[in-house]
Amino acid sequence: MTALLELKNLKTYFKRKKIEIPAVDGVDLVINKGETVALVGESGSGKSITSLSIMRLIPSPPGRIVDGQINFNGQDLAKLTEDELCKIRGNDISMIFQEPMTSLNPVLTVGEQITEVLTYHQGMSKTMAKKKAIEMLELVGFSRAKEIVDDYPHRLSGGMRQRVMIAMAMSCNPKLLIADEPTTALDVTIQAQILDLMKDLSKKFETSILIITHDLGVVSEIADRVVVMYAGQVVEEALVEDLFENPLHPYTEGLMGSVPSIEEDLDRLKSIEGNVPAPENLPAGCRFAPRCPHKFDRCTAEMPQLLKINETRAARCFLYDSKEVPQ
């Protein structure tokens, strides 16, 4: 498989009160052609900042990509100028967001918002673009696409708006679709529809997907491979089946454990003790150590590296370091 996107040691820092805060701290990530990768983690783990860094849409100031490469299709996005990036955003890489209710412009019709991408990136005429927009709306499941195209977003429900966002994002046939918690704001039945739609479209257009989520249900539904993030770092990487079968990192284990099972009768939901450390106040050594049930001396003294376990798996944990495995 060939890599479409490869992040190498990506570091995105935010400046707050003159201190640089590492929101994303040395992330390596590969997305292959046609693959769907889920980026999982709690709020504040840096997953959204990672996705915005790929788009180079980090609000600057205060944010800044400090180091690393974003290799996409033979170019390092981290080095491109704003003008060059404008040709890639919305065309080769497009993005959908968590808040479908507010992500569409309230004063432009659905049609205008789709056609403007087509006229801008593909140089289509207005009438051609409108035809294509109606086509895209039909593709994402609107039966009344011809009417929807002239409607304003406030007349649509959240699920419909997210489908409009998908139609918009897919209209230029992008190589990569970044979906930042696309279903979080939607109810469960609509979530399933949106995920199915994304799966279908990615197959049809051979689009790779980077989906950002904290919902393991979504992960199992859509992803081929999973990357787990904690406190700005990747802590585990695995194929989706392997991860659910046997989570390696204690954090992943904790995440899995906190999903209630339908077979068990629980009085209390399990949770991971403690909170994600604030990025301006990270512990020395392993960042998960203060919450980790397996921690031993080395964990608080030294930062573990992301250890390659086999071709598809990696974990950032001393438990899998052959040099020293505790009892």
Added chain:
Amino acid sequence: MLSYIIRRTLMAIPLLLGITVVSFAIMKFAPGDPTSLMMDPTISQADKAKFMERYGLNDPVYIQYFKWLGAMLQGDFGTSLIRKGVPVMEMIMNRMPNTILLMVVSTMLAVVISIPFGVISATKAYSKLDYSVTITSFLGVATPNFFLGLILIMVFAVQLNWFPTGGVSTLNEPFSIWDRIHHLFLPAFVLAAADMAGLTRYTRSSMMEVIKQDYIRTARAKGFKEQKVIYKHGLRNGLIPVITIFGLMIPSFIGGAVIVEKIFTWPGIGLLFVDSAFQRDYPVIMGLTVISAVFVVIGNLVADILYAIFDPRIEY
């Protein structure tokens, strides 16, 4: 849309009637009456009574009001008490074009200058440019327009001699556009100044709110250049609250015109208003009051219609 405009127009009628009642009442309660101004003070009581009778000044107040209202609805505002026999309507219409010219130009000046400055100020918030725009705006808001007018006359008209001190055209010279602009510049600028400052501030704060919105991030993610993101996706949203403010500013434009026209001896309805007020020329004052009220109501109507055009979420 059309039914909305019609409905909105019909709603303005009771408002205008209310205004006529109030302005009539104020005039009646004001001290001094036309006889004392128009007639020789040594006139006999009998002649004064005849005069009162002839002008209907002895009728009950409500009869006077309805007579006046009825005539006004037919475009007859009566005749001036001071310039005997000249219809008020004619006096107003002679002055009207000057005032409309002044107001249209200064409104355009205010909009054309303040909206871009507000946007730039918002997109480059807390920069040196933003601070200078902000300070200038506050100065503009804080300076009364009669004061600004006098200062500008002193500096640019009297000392530098760049502009005339007042009037609409140079005497004894044929009409030319350039001459008109030359005369118009200072009064239009002074009239625009206060509102320009306000509009800049409102545009700035509204745009600062807008550029934080999710749909701006979406527009950026579509690959649009910053210019297009701000002006196509941002400005249309940012202008919605500004339109409301603009509607509210129309009365201050008319009030400002009274002062500015007096300072620059610009022969518009504002100057006519001041002169008539000093002479207690009731029919003219009331005619002008009603006409300005109509202006304000029309202005707000236009603002409401613009609002509906700009914001599709408004159902009418």
